Amino acid sequence: MKVLLARIAHARSGDKADRADIGLFAYDAPSYAVIKREVTAERVAAHFAWLAEGPVERYPLDNILALKFVLNRALQGGAARSLRSDNLGKTIGAALLRMQIDIDPVEAAGLPRLRAQAR
């Protein structure tokens, strides 16, 4: 089944020179296992192909159930030379949460957040 990433994770994004960065945080350990498997650097690069000209790096942090993504050459050279309204990349985290991921229904039934939302 398709699940919107926003249902099992939250995110904050920011900028550093011409890089945008996103912290993606699973609400719980079972959801972390899902995002760590599904939200790969390749998938994120494809998701942001319209924005990032450079490669996407991914750093998993099992200790805080989080994935860190760095989008290279994503800010038109940097916030102060970008023409975009969101020159600082503040909304890029929200754009990541729009990703749809595929989860086996049995596994989905074991995710606390989805169970809570279904009630």
Add this chain to the structure above:
Amino acid sequence: MKTVRIGAGLGFYGDSWLPVRASIERGGVQYIGSDHLAELTLAILQKDRARNPGAGFTRDLVPMLSALWPLAQPRGVKFVLNAGGLDPLAARAALASAFAANGWTARIAAVTGDDVIGRIDELHAAGEPLAHLDTGADIAAVRSRLVFANAYLGAKPIADALAQGADIVLTGRVADAALFLGPLVHEFGWAWDDWGRLAQGLTVGHLLECSGQGSGGNFGAADAWAQIPDLGHIGYPIAEVSEDGSAVITKAPGTGGRVDFDTVRQQLLYEVHDPHRYVSPDVVLDMGTLTLADLGGDRVAVKGAGGRPRPERLKILAGYEDGWMGSSVVGFCWPDAFRKAQAAVALVRQSLQEQRVPIDEMLVEYLGLDAFLGPHADVSQREDLNEVWVRVAVRTQDKRHADGLGRHFPWLALSGPPYMSGFHGVTPGSQLLGVWPALVARELVETRVDVSLLEVA
């Protein structure tokens, strides 16, 4: 065991200092660290200084401390602020003058030596090419257009200033987290090669350097953001730090916001590149071994940060002039709001072409539709919107054309598609700036760092 309580000040130039009152009055803080300098803030200060040679520091410094010093001084609360910007000595003179006019006393330190824009030839001669850190490009390409160039200093000059007895420390560019690490090293006497403790101190600083983002502000979560209480009276984060470097992040009692596992970890990774190698001038932090334990009651324990030796070279960030942006926004109402906005953009584009306005690039954004989410926006209602706003932004090398972009819009009101409104006027163009990160041998900078103390009596 001795603990030190340190609180967050501002998170950027323009942030609110009202929440700092609660940290001082009810939060038991001994120090406030305040970050006024985003990457490009020095460019704003450079423009201010070009107009007025005494204005190279952030203008919020004097009103902020005028409001807070009467609360802080009787409680012994000290401040560390990078509000000195391009000119910590001018900042100190302005602050001292305001304090003296009020009959207040303070020992105010200024840290200088981060500004290297006048030393580029000298650094080249010392064997530093200052090539672009990411692309390797030669700085000669932007040399004539540089507007600032500053090294990120570490916590040592701040600790030195406090050891000299400073109540208020004004710096220019320092690593943001050093504003907090400096007081911790001063209080605990940590060795400058005690990488584990320095890494914990750096973590504390990183969690506090963005004011309310460390206590539930800008909490990026669907639905859950609305559960954060009383953002109107948010308490900025406070750290209770122990001698071994372990810390509890909390906030003043009776304030809004929230300190929990979720809000703290969002800030932990904010604007970090490789979390296993978060480089500061004082230590390289590894977040991979760190634990965040939610103790309840707006308290989160932080420990276990990994530390590795500090880098051999310091980072310099320079900014250079890189053209101009002109932009305009106008709204269209139903019916056919989106199609009319598109038609208006086509007319503006035609007008620019026929008048041979030299532009390098044009960006069109439909505000409220997909300006932020791009292809991930739901545009299924696009043909039947109630209203839509279109923003046109152009890049040009000529300031006059950036200033003039807005003049291609007003005629549309009477001669363009119907039900256009909300034109916000012809706004001046804004200068665009490129950033130039580079590395430099630390001794070339550190030998020029000076800490001086001024007593306002």
